[in-house]
Amino acid sequence: MIPFAYNHTGGCDRACCLKIQDLTVRIGSDTILDHVNLHMHCGQIVALIGPNGAGKSTLLKCILGQREYEGSITFHPAGGGTGKLRIGYVPQSPTFDRGDPVSVLDLFACCIGRRPAFLKPKKAMREKVLACLANVHGESLIDKRVGALSGGELQRVLLALALEPMPNILILDEPLSGVDVEGMELLMDMLDEIRKRFDLSILMTTHDFSMLEKYVDQVVLIREKVLAKGAPLEVLNSDAFYQAFHMGGGAAQ
Amino acid sequence: MSLWYAICSLIPTDFLSLDFMKNALLAVLIMTPLFGILSTMIVTGRMSFFSDALGHSGFTGIAVGVLCGAAFPIYWAVGLAVLFALLFSYVRSRTSQSADTLIGVFSSTAVALGIFIATLGGGSFTKFNKYLIGDILSVTPREIGLLAAVLLAVAVLWVFASNRLVLTAVHPALASSRGISTARYETLFTVCIAVVVTLAMSWVGLMVINSLLVLPAAAARNIARNLREYHRYSILGALVCGLLGLITSYYIGSSAGAAIALYLALFFTITFALRKTRA
Secondary structure, three states: OOOOOOOOOOOOOOOOEEEEEEEEEEEOOEEEEEEEEEEEEOOOEEEEEOOOOOOHHHHHHHHHOOOOOEEEEEEEOOOOOOOOOOEEEEOOOOOOOOOOOOEHHHHHHHHHOOOOOOOOOOHHHHHHHHHHHHOOOOHHHOOOEHHHOOHHHHHHHHHHHHOOOOOOEEEEOOOOOOOOHHHHHHHHHHHHHHHHHHOOEEEEEOOOOOOHHHHOOEEEEEEOEEEEEEOHHHHHOOHHHHHHHHHOHHHOO | OHHHHHHHHOOOOHHHOOHHHHHHHHHHHHHHHHHHHHHHHHHHOOOHHHHHHHHHHHHHHHHHHHHOOOOOHHHHHHHHHHHHHHHHHHHHHOOOOOHHHHHHHHHHHHHHHHHHHHOHHHOOOHHHHHHHHOOHHHOOHHHHHHHHHHHHHHHHHHHHHHHHHHHHHHOHHHHHHOOOOHHHHHHHHHHHHHHHHHHHHHHHOOOOHHHHHHHHHHHHHHHOOOHHHHHHHHHHHHHHHHHHHHHHHHHHOOOHHHHHHHHHHHHHHHHHHHHHHOO
C-alpha cells in the first residue's frame, strides 16, 4: 500500500518505541485518517508534515487520547513489555490572552501544584519551577506574565511545562509558527539537547521545511494516509511531497 | 445575628442605628468578596455576557414562581438558572456556533419568556420591579445565612479546584492535555455563577448585577501581574466599593446596587489610569 521503502523502521532494535498501527479515524462517513502506521524510537525527532486539513492535529489528538480511533497505539518502554505512556504536550500557541494576570510561576503552580495558585507560592515551588525553566534556559521568565511573553519565550515556557513530569514522548503542535528564524534555531537546538539528555522521542507538526534536514530523523508526510516517510531529503524530494504541496491535488478547492 | 447587632451598636453612627441597615451591611460584607472571587474567573474565562444571561433566566424563574404562587420565588429562579446553565453548556458542546451568539439566543429567549409569563392574563409588571432595581435593605437574617453558606461553598471550591479552573479558563487545550476534564469544570463553574447571580438578584438588582461580576476583576486586571494580586485587588475592590456604595445610598437615598456599581466603575477608571506600571 505504501510505495516508499522505509529504512528506519524495520525491526525494533532500539530500547523503547511508540508504535501506531492501522490507525483509522472517521467522522460520520468522512475518513479523516486511513490506516496510518507510524513507528518511532526514543531519542528520535519525527516531523509530521502535510497540507492543511491533512489530519495532522487529529493524529496528535489520538495519541493524546482526546479522540476515538480504530487501530492501536502502543508504547514499549526500555527493557521490553508494555508500559504506560507519559506524554508531554506543547499546544499550538499563542492562545493566551495578552491581559491575563497569570505569571509563568502561576501557570506552573496551576499545573503541577496542589496549593491554590492565588495564595503566596511556597519557596519549594518557586525553586522547582526555576529548575524546570532551567531545562529551557528560561529562569529569567518566572515572574513575567504569560501574555507578555514573545512567541519564542512562550514556546520555551510551554516546553518546560511539558517536561514536568518527565514524559516518554514529547508532542509539539506547530512549535515553529509565530517564531522568528533565530527563535527557531534556538528552539530546535533546545529540542535536540533535550532528546539527547533525557532520551525521549519528539513528535512535532510543522509547516516549516527549512529546519527538517538539520534536526529531524524521520519525516512523515500525511494526507489522510501516510504518503511518504523516511529521511528528510528523501521525503522532501519525493513525488508525493511535490503533489501534496505544489500541485494541490485533491486538497485544492 | 444578635452578636452582629451587638458589634454594630459599638460603632456610634446613626447609619447603623436601624436593624435593616445592620442586615444590609452584613449582606454587603459577605456578598462583595463572593462577587470579587467569582469575578476573577468570569473575566478570565470571557463569560461576562453569560453571567448577564443567567440573570435574565433567573428573572424568568421568578415569573414562573410568582405564577405558581410560590412563597419564595427566588428558589424557582435558582432552579431555572441552573437548568439554563446546564442547557447552555450542553448546546455549546454540540454546535459550532460561537458562544456569544448562543448567549444571545438564550438570553433573549429567557427575557421574552419571563415577560410573557409575568404579563400573562393582563397581569401588572410593577411587582417585578424590585428584581430589576434590587433592594439591599430588604435582606433578611435568613437570607444572610444562605449567602454565608454560598460564600463558604465557593471558598471551598476555590481551595480545591481553582488551579484547574484557572487552567481551563486560560488555556483549555493545555488543560485537557494535562488530564483535566475541562467540560466538567466549565459546567461546575457555570452552575456556581447561576446560583450566586439569582440569589443576589433581588438585593442588587438584575440590571446592575453584572457590573458586580465583571468590574472588580476587570479593574484588577489593569494592574495585577499575577494571580495573587488579581484576586487580592478584585476582592478588596469589591468590598470597599460595596461599603462605600451602601453608605452613600443611605445618605443620599439612591439604590445601593447602583451606587456600588458606580464606585466599581470609578475603581476601574483609577486602575486604568495606573495600568502602565505593570510588567
